[in-house]
Amino acid sequence: MTWQDGDMAFAPIGWRGWMRLIWRAPLLLLINFGCLALLCLVRLVERPLFDLRRPITPWITQFVCISSLWTMGIRLRRHGRAMEERGAIVANHASWLDIYTLNACARIYFVSKAEVARWPGIGWLARATGTVFINRRGAEARAQQHLFEERLRAGHHLLFFPEGTSTDGRRIIPFKSTLFAAFFAEDLKDDMAIQPVTVAYHAPPGTDPRFHGWWGGMPFGPHMKQMLAAPPGGAVDVTFHDPIPVAEAGNRKVLTQRAEAAVRSAHPCGTLT
Template identity: 50%
Template sequence: MSSPTWFGPDPAPDPVPLRAAGWIRAGLRGTLLLLVLLAGLLVKLPLRGLEWLIWRRRRPFSPRVSQAICRMGLRALGIRLQMRGRPLRGPGAMVANHGSWLDILALNARCSVCFVAKSEVRDWPGIGALARLAGTLFIARDRRAAPDQARIFGERLALGHRLLFFPEGTSSDGLRVLPFKTSLFAAFLAEGVPADMRLQAVTVTWHAPRGADPRFYAWWGDMALGPHLLQVLSARRQGRVEVTYHRPVLASAFSDRKALAAFLEAQVRDGHAPLRGRR
């Protein structure tokens, strides 16, 4: 079962034509961001190779490099990161709302995670390559695959990984939380999953630069990545992103995947309440 793309009730804003100052800002920020990514890769690739030789699929050090890359990436863009609550410690899983490709930077900047993405992302130009390099786990969003997913998740958790996925199955305009798809949650209630398996809801709220469209950082529907990236890089002022970590829960405390998904969705929505008035 594929995840349909969300287009929303209103069309995406048209890109604003850039003036000379905008092109200069985009060039400077883009160059700095590229240097951050390249420097990170030069450190992470040999480190990952060393980890594979000694620890195989365990990654005791390279996730910290990814965190540093994401933090410096946000700084290169000029976007402030604010955190509320405390992220999950140790193995487990996180679920978050999804509004932009920038979510990856925000969610990995302060807490090392292993992203779980739909299999189609593997083949996306640019983003797919970066996702593979980051160690993303690609899966099919299908209830029938729950037993296999439970096995794969169990293997990753046994290695000490923290999984993170987007249950909405697609990105939105950032002004709302879409209904959670429940298929992946079955994997956390399957036979063999540890009784102390914890899941944590995370709310990501993007605050646009002053005077800009509230959906400024959102990337959804059929929006092209290039123009959206250019708009972010060229912004005269940048906004901020707020990441709220909610109270973790035991998966075993819920009777089925729908009850588990509904509880976590309610937590994410509660954290997103400040934006409800903008819908």
């Protein structure tokens, strides 16, 4: 068994954990689906006026994510700031919690694997907030690149995970360069930047250091229950690094390597793979 097998056993919750879960779960549902209804109503007006651009609804998404982290007892610590120039953000990937963590720090649009769109609850939220869904199949690479380029030209700050999968949060695995190709379109490369972001979770005292990680074949429901019952003291550090101009990197391989090095530099276990 390795970390990739999802070999972390869920600890017993205990009566204090159940008490936390009982009040946190309804509040989390109210925040997420109450604001989802509001977002859909606002989008009815926003879409015909602004098309792909979303000047209003990302603020609702950001409020939801900040409030959800607070509800789950995860303290958010942000270092640096999200870039304002055109381009995309790349980060290491530890958990489904990254959706809340990164949206709480910046008004962004996730790039996610297609199957997430079919997940109950999270899939609905992802679609409503403008997530770009892709299939990681070579035959569709060109179409996906065109989709990327369209969203970038609309001024969206896309966020994707170059690792291609989530980990246990205690390591960073090598970045894949495939999705970086879209930034080298002739009309984009001179006006684009990639901003690396490091996400580092810190488990509540007395729990497994991999507490927030969600990887391998780990089931979603029990993991979410563990988060809702979590003791206080959990935290996440989000570090925004200096943006890397695409034209300066020269090609996607170099851009990928520079982004990975920056992300590793601020992670407590950045040398592990």
